[in-house]
Amino acid sequence: GESVGLHLPTLSVQEGDNSIINCAYSNSASDYFIWYKQESGKGPQFIIDIRSNMDKRQGQRVTVLLNKTVKHLSLQIAATQPGDSAVYFCAETRLGTGANSKLTFGKGITLSVRP
Amino acid sequence: SAVISQKPSRDICQRGTSLTIQCQVDSQVTMMFWYRQQPGQSLTLIATANQGSEATYESGFVIDKFPISRPNLTFSTLTVSNMSPEDSSIYLCSVEEGTGTGIVQYFGPGTRLTVT
Numbered sequence: 001g002e003s004v005g006l007h008l009p010t011l012s013v014q015e016g017d018n019s020i021i022n023c024a025y026s027n028s029a030s031d032y033f034i035w036y037k038q039e040s041g042k043g044p045q046f047i048i049d050i051r052s053n054m055d056k057r058q059g060q061r062v063t064v065l066l067n068k069t070v071k072h073l074s075l076q077i078a079a080t081q082p083g084d085s086a087v088y089f090c091a092e093t094r095l096g097t098g099a100n101s102k103l104t105f106g107k108g109i110t111l112s113v114r115p
Numbered sequence: 116s117a118v119i120s121q122k123p124s125r126d127i128c129q130r131g132t133s134l135t136i137q138c139q140v141d142s143q144v145t146m147m148f149w150y151r152q153q154p155g156q157s158l159t160l161i162a163t164a165n166q167g168s169e170a171t172y173e174s175g176f177v178i179d180k181f182p183i184s185r186p187n188l189t190f191s192t193l194t195v196s197n198m199s200p201e202d203s204s205i206y207l208c209s210v211e212e213g214t215g216t217g218i219v220q221y222f223g224p225g226t227r228l229t230v231t
Contacts, residue, residue, distance in 0.1 A: 032217040043207050043222035044158070046116070051216055089157060095217055103220055105157045 012112045019077040023090035023106050026071060030092040034103070035064060035075045039086045047075070047088075051095075077111075085113045117142050117210050119223035127229045128198055135194045136226045138208035143188035145211075148220060149181070152205040161206075164191050198230045 013019045025033070031052040036044035048059045050066050050073075057064050063076040073090050087110050091103040118141040128134050138147060149161040161181055162170040170183040184192045195202050205227050209220040 034217075034219055036222075041224075043119075043209075043225045046214075046219050046221060049214055049216050049219055057216075102160060102163075103158075105159075107157050 009107070010110045010112065012114060013080050014114050015080060015082060017080055019075075019080045019084065019111060021075040021077075021088050021109055021111065023073040023075075024071060025073060025090070025092045025106075027092060027094075027104070028071065029094050030104075032093050032095045033064070033066060033073050034091045034093075035062075035073075036089045036091060036105075037084075037086045038089065038108070044089060080111075080113050082113050082115065085111055087111075116212055116219075116221045117144065119208060119210060119221060121206075121208060121223040121226050123226060124224065125227035125229075127231060130199050130230055132198055133194055133196045134198065134228060135192050136206050136208075136228075138191045138193070138223055140189045140210050145188070147185065147191045148209045148211075149183060149191070149193045150207040150209065150222075152207060152225070154203070158207065161193070195228065198228075200230045203228055203230045 034049045035047040037047050038044045048062050048064050050057045050064045052068060055066055061078045065074045077084055087108045089108045090106040093103050120139045122137045126134055147164045150158045151161055152158050160173050161176045162172045162183055164170045164183050164185040166185045166188050180196055182194045205225040207222050207225045209222045211218050211220055
C-alpha cells in the first residue's frame with residue numbers, strides 16, 4: 001500500500017545550527033500534511049501543518065516546505081535548541097472526503113542536539 | 116487545543132489477561148481515535164470511535180481483540196484482550212480539532228503497556 005516514509009532514521013545537529021528533517025510521501029491524493037514532535041515518554045505534539053495549495057508555511061522557529069512535484073515535505077528548525085531533541089513524524093491525509101481524516105504516519109526520525 | 120488524559124499511564128501485565136485503557140477529553144468531540152505505537156516504531160491506527168455507533172477498525176485489528184467503548188462525547192476506552200508479549204506497545208488516543216489550515220489530531224500522553 002502507499003506509505004509515508006522518512007529518508008534518515010537519526011539526525012545529529014549542533015546547538016544553534018539549523019535542522020532540516022525530510023519526509024517523502026507516496027500518495028499523490030494527499031492534500032494535507034502535519035509535522036509532530038514526540039518527546040520521550042510523551043504523546044506526539046502538533047508542530048505545524050500545511051495544505052497542498054501552499055509551498056511554504058512558517059511558524060515560530062519552524063518552517064514547513066512542500067514540493068508536490070517530487071512528493072517531498074521538510075521541516076526546518078531554526079537555531080536548534082536542546083529542547084528540540086525528540087522524534088519527529090510527518091503525517092499525511094486527504095481532507096474533504098466526507099470520511100474521518102485518517103492520518104498516515106511516517107516512520108519517524110530522531111533529532112539529537114549536541115551542546 | 117483539547118486536553119487529553121489517559122489512564123493508566125503505564126502497566127505491566129501477564130499474558131492472557133486484559134487491560135482497559137481510559138481516555139478522557141476536556142471538551143466534547145465527535146470522533147476519537149486509538150493508535151498503537153510499537154517500540155521504536157511509528158503510529159498505527161487501530162480504530163475510530165464515534166459516540167453512539169460501533170467503532171470502525173483498521174485492517175489487522177478486530178473487535179474481539181481490541182473492544183472499544185464510547186459512552187459519551189468526552190470519554191472512550193480501549194481494551195487489549197488476552198494479551199501476549201507482542202501487545203507490548205504504547206497505546207494513544209487522539210481527537211480532532213480544526214486549525215484554520217486543516218484538521219489536526221491532538222494526542223494524549225499514551226499508555227505504556229508491557230506484557231510479560
